[in-house]
Amino acid sequence: MEPAVLNLTYNGQCGDLPDDVAFDLSTAEIIEMAEEALRAGSFLGIDADEEATLQGFKVERYPAKDGTPNRLIARPSVPFGL
C-alpha cells in the first residue's frame, strides 16, 4: 500500500486526516472515507458535522515528489452544463 495524506476543504475549513490512507483507493472509497471521518470530527482543523455529505466532491491525486508525501485532495467538483 502506498500511503497518502488526505486533505479536505469543508465548511470554510481545510485540514488533513491524521492517519494515512491508501493512495490507490478509488475516488468513491476516498469520498466515503472522508465523509465518515468528517462526521466523526477526525480531520484536523475541521469541525465535526454529523450530517455532512460530500456528494459532488472529487479527489485530486498528487504523487510524492521531492520529499513530500503522496497527497489526496478532496474538493468540490465545479463543472457546469449538461
Place this chain on the structure above:
Amino acid sequence: MIETGVVFDKVGNPLFWHEPPGRSGGSIPDSNDLWEFLWEHREVVAGVAHSHPGSGVPHPSQTDVQTFSAVERALGKRLLWPIVTSQQTRFFKASGEGMFDYVEERHPPHIEPRVFLILIRELRRRSNVRAIPHLPRARLQKLKDWCVSFINS
C-alpha cells in the same frame, strides 16, 4: 456560442473569467483553477455567473445545482448563481430546503444593476452570444403580419 463563467464580488464586479480548455456550447468542464480561485478569494466572492445557449428562460441543470451545492458546502457560505442567455438573466440561490434545491432570487441584495449589466455584456461577448433586442408583442405581430402579406402578395 461557447459557455463561459465569471466569478464576481458583492456589487457585481468581475473577479475571474472562467474560460477553461474543453468548454463547449453546452458545458464547462471541472477546473481546479476555478476552485482554487474561489477558495483563495472566498472572503470577497459573492457568486459565479455562467452563460447558457439560446435565448430562452435560464434554468440550472442537474450538473449546475450539484456544483452550486458542493461549492457552498466547501466554502461554508451561500453564493449567487446567475445564468445568462442571449435575452435573459436569472439569479439563483439555495432555497434552504433540500441540498440541491435552488430558486430564483428576484432582488439580489448588494448587486449594483449598472455594474452587473457591464458584466453580463462582457459575459455574452466572451460566450459569442449576441443579445437579441426584445420586441414588444404588438410590434412582433405587426412584423409577422407584414411578412405574411408580403409572401401572399
